[in-house]
Amino acid sequence: MTDTTIESAKRAAAIQAVAEHFDPSATHVGIGSGTTIVYVVDAIKARSTNPHIRFVPTGYQSRQVIVQAGLTPIAFDSLPEDVTLDIAFDGADEVDEELNCIKGGGACLFQEKLVAERAKKFICVADYRKNQARLLTKWLTIPIEVAPISVPTVLYSLRTLGSPNPKVRTTLLAKSGPLKTDQDFFIIDAPFPTLLTSADVAAGKGKGDGSDGKWEVNKLSQAIKELTGVLEVGIFSGMNGVEAADLRAREGARSAVVGGQKPVAVYFGMQDGSVQVRTSK
Numbered sequence: 001m002t003d004t005t006i007e008s009a010k011r012a013a014a015i016q017a018v019a020e021h022f023d024p025s026a027t028h029v030g031i032g033s034g035t036t037i038v039y040v041v042d043a044i045k046a047r048s049t050n051p052h053i054r055f056v057p058t059g060y061q062s063r064q065v066i067v068q069a070g071l072t073p074i075a076f077d078s079l080p081e082d083v084t085l086d087i088a089f090d091g092a093d094e095v096d097e098e099l100n101c102i103k104g105g106g107a108c109l110f111q112e113k114l115v116a117e118r119a120k121k122f123i124c125v126a127d128y129r130k131n132q133a134r135l136l137t138k139w140l141t142i143p144i145e146v147a148p149i150s151v152p153t154v155l156y157s158l159r160t161l162g163s164p165n166p167k168v169r170t171t172l173l174a175k176s177g178p179l180k181t182d183q184d185f186f187i188i189d190a191p192f193p194t195l196l197t198s199a200d201v202a203a204g205k206g207k208g209d210g211s212d213g214k215w216e217v218n219k220l221s222q223a224i225k226e227l228t229g230v231l232e233v234g235i236f237s238g239m240n241g242v243e244a245a246d247l248r249a250r251e252g253a254r255s256a257v258v259g260g261q262k263p264v265a266v267y268f269g270m271q272d273g274s275v276q277v278r279t280s281k
């Protein structure tokens with residue numbers, strides 16, 4: 001496997017994802033972070049015809065990608081309350097059979113989740129290395145964004161939940177010390193055993209509540225999110241945007257759900273140049 005193969009796989013997946021989901025008349029588009037999203041932005045630029053389209057970044061790097069492409073960014077907190085994004089595109093670190101994702105390899109998970117949940121449709125684009133049946137198969141840690149002051153207690157609680165050796169992510173740059181996110185928070189990378197899907201729990205493969213050392217994706221995400229000091233967890237699970245809209249239509253004002261975290265489709269660029277698409281069933 002060469003770098004060229006991986007980069008070609010990302011590009012092929014991005015081109016197909018944009019061709020199949022980007023509507024040139026869209027007005028607001030969410031743009032994720034990482035290396036794959038650069039190909040998505042290139043593909044959007046080649047198709048976009050609406051001079052009034054605005055792109056919502058998920059952090060500093062994402063904003064730079066938008067600006068360098070000559071497109072117009074709009075800050076997430078400048079969006080009028082009633083505006084939803086037509087679509088959001090992002091990468092992922094690992095995706096399972098149910099389209100649950102691990103994100104945050106680039107430390108941008110909080111804004112990525114805000115943007116994904118504000119979109120009618122969230123589409124993930126990734127290369128073949130990210131395509132796994134279960135989360136934590138090849139990507140072995142869950143990125144968690146935490147308030148710096150909470151680090152010792154969150155590390156302790158994560159060990160109690162079954163993470164053998166959670167660690168604060170450090171910067172690889174000349175300045176040593178913890179890496180700071182766009183919110184000036186820290187990232188803890190917490191290893192856990194491979195996660196069960198909801199289908200595994202339904203099939204009796206475990207309770208998924210961590211009592212036997214095995215966690216189901218949603219249950220672990222909720223357990224970590226409940227820890228004081230945790231801003232956000234790099235597990236994107238639960239509903240997708242279409243399911244969330246259905247729930248709102250059924251429940252109206254009683255539903256506090258804004259959108260979903262899970263993609264409606266994931267495009268994997270494969271080693272042989274093809275693109276594999278995984279959609280929600």
Ligand SMILES: O=C(CO)[C@H](O)[C@H](O)COP(=O)(O)O
Nearest residue numbers: 034035036091104105106108
């Ligand atoms: O979640 C992310 C950043 O926080 C990225 O989307 C994820 O790390 C994938 O990155 P890449 O496209 O470089 O593989």
